[in-house]
Amino acid sequence: MRIISLNIWGGKLKPRLLEFFRGRADQTDFFCLQEVFDNGKTTRPIYKMENMNVFAEIQAELPNHDGFFAPSEGNEEGLAIFYRKGIEVREMGDVFCFRWKDAMENDDSKTLGRNLQYISFVSRGNNFLICNFHGLWNGINKLDSEDRIKQSENIIKFLNDRSEFSKVLCGDFNLLPDTKSIRMFEEAGLRNLIREFGVTSTRTSFYTKLVKFAGYVFISNEVRLKDFKVLPDEVSDHSPLLIEVE
Numbered sequence: 643m644r645i646i647s648l649n650i651w652g653g654k655l656k657p658r659l660l661e662f663f664r665g666r667a668d669q670t671d672f673f674c675l676q677e678v679f680d681n682g683k684t685t686r687p688i689y690k691m692e693n694m695n696v697f698a699e700i701q702a703e704l705p706n707h708d709g710f711f712a713p714s715e716g717n718e719e720g721l722a723i724f725y726r727k728g729i730e731v732r733e734m735g736d737v738f739c740f741r742w743k744d745a746m747e748n749d750d751s752k753t754l755g756r757n758l759q760y761i762s763f764v765s766r767g768n769n770f771l772i773c774n775f776h777g778l779w780n781g782i783n784k785l786d787s788e789d790r791i792k793q794s795e796n797i798i799k800f801l802n803d804r805s806e807f808s809k810v811l812c813g814d815f816n817l818l819p820d821t822k823s824i825r826m827f828e829e830a831g832l833r834n835l836i837r838e839f840g841v842t843s844t845r846t847s848f849y850t851k852l853v854k855f856a857g858y859v860f861i862s863n864e865v866r867l868k869d870f871k872v873l874p875d876e877v878s879d880h881s882p883l884l885i886e887v888e
Contacts, residue, residue, distance in 0.1 A: 643765055643887050644669055645772060646873075647812035647857060649676040649880035655848070656693050662877040663703040672761075673707070673724040674774035675700075676814045680711050682718040686749045697722055712736040712759040712774075715746050721759040721774050721813075730764040739796040740778045740789060752781045758797055762807060766888075768864075769806055773797075775813035784816055784853060790823040798830045801862075808864040810885060814856045824858065832860040835870045835885070844872060849879040857883050 646666065650659060663673070682694030693699070701709045704724050712735075713720035725731065736757040745755035759774040778793060801809055811832065817823050819837060828834050836844070836858050843854035857880055861867060869886040 643671050643770075645672040645674060645810060645812065645885040645887075646670050646882050647674045647676075647774070647859060647885070648878060648882040649776065649814040649857065650696065650878050651677040651880065655877055656696070656699070659696075659877040660699060660703050662875050662882070663700055667704050667706065671726045671729065672772055673700075673704070673722075674759075674772065674812050675722045675724070676774070676776035677719075678711065678722040679719055680713070680717070680722075682716075684716065684718065686751075694718070700724065710734050710759075710761065712757055713743070714738075714755045714757050715744055719754075721757065721776060723759060723761055723772070723774055725761060725763075732762045732764065732769075734761045736760065737796075737800055739775075739800075740793045752779060754778070756793065758800060760800075762804075768808055771801075771804055771807035771809045773801070773809065773811045773813075775811065775815065777813070777815040777817060779816050784818045784821070784855070786821045786823050790817065790821070791826070794823045794826045798826060801832075802830070807862075809860075809862040810865060810887070811860040812858065812883060812885065814880060815858045816856060817858075818853065818855055827860050832862060833865075833867075835859040835861065835867075839870055841872055844881050844883065846876040846879055846881055848876065856880060859883055859885055861885070861887070 680697035740756035844857035866888040873882040
């Protein structure tokens with residue numbers, strides 16, 4: 643089973659982004675995507691270069707996958723999971739870990755609610771839970787804050803309440819590796835694949851700032867990992883992360 647996690651921000655890269663999905667479709671069971679828009683109408687200046695219909699355009703490139711959109715704001719901005727048809731899905735949904743749905747105030751992205759999207763399914767007789775996440779951005783840095791620690795606590799509680807599942811948690815956490823907000827997941831018993839594999843950057847050349855960390859993957863000890871890598875494809879300012887499990 644193969645999972646790709648990717649923040650797809652960057653409307654100017656749409657042609658190579660859609661080509662990426664075409665090229666990876668046959669080998670990928672789940673695409674977990676962040677900063678996705680579906681029939682978006684927002685006029686916020688920060689999104690003037692963004693593709694407001696990217697969910698539908700990706701779905702068109704993935705005829706053998708079904709898409710599940712989990713909006714955080716205005717039913718147009720949020721998270722998406724595309725999963726291969728035929729997978730025995732048990733449940734799909736999302737829960738908010740920071741603020742709430744439609745929480746944004748005065749077009750300020752720092753006030754966006756942050757949800758955790760999840761899908762549970764059966765594979766080879768095992769119960770799996772995949773969670774897709776985009777962490778809060780405070781407009782300043784990627785260090786600990788009271789809100790970020792609480793956000794991690796809420797995610798961990800959600801995972802702990804589902805002890806019967808083998809778990810994969812992935813996404814753009816907007817955090818540095820040595821923050822308490824990240825260590826909390828390790829202390830909760832999850833394997834941090836970014837640390838375990840010595841990853842030094844989850845950004846592409848389109849990202850010009852010095853701090854090169856954003857994406858993370860955590861797995862529970864029940865997951866039998868076959869492979870993990872940062873893919874070289876430059877289809878966003880974020881690097882795609884590939885997880886392969888038995």
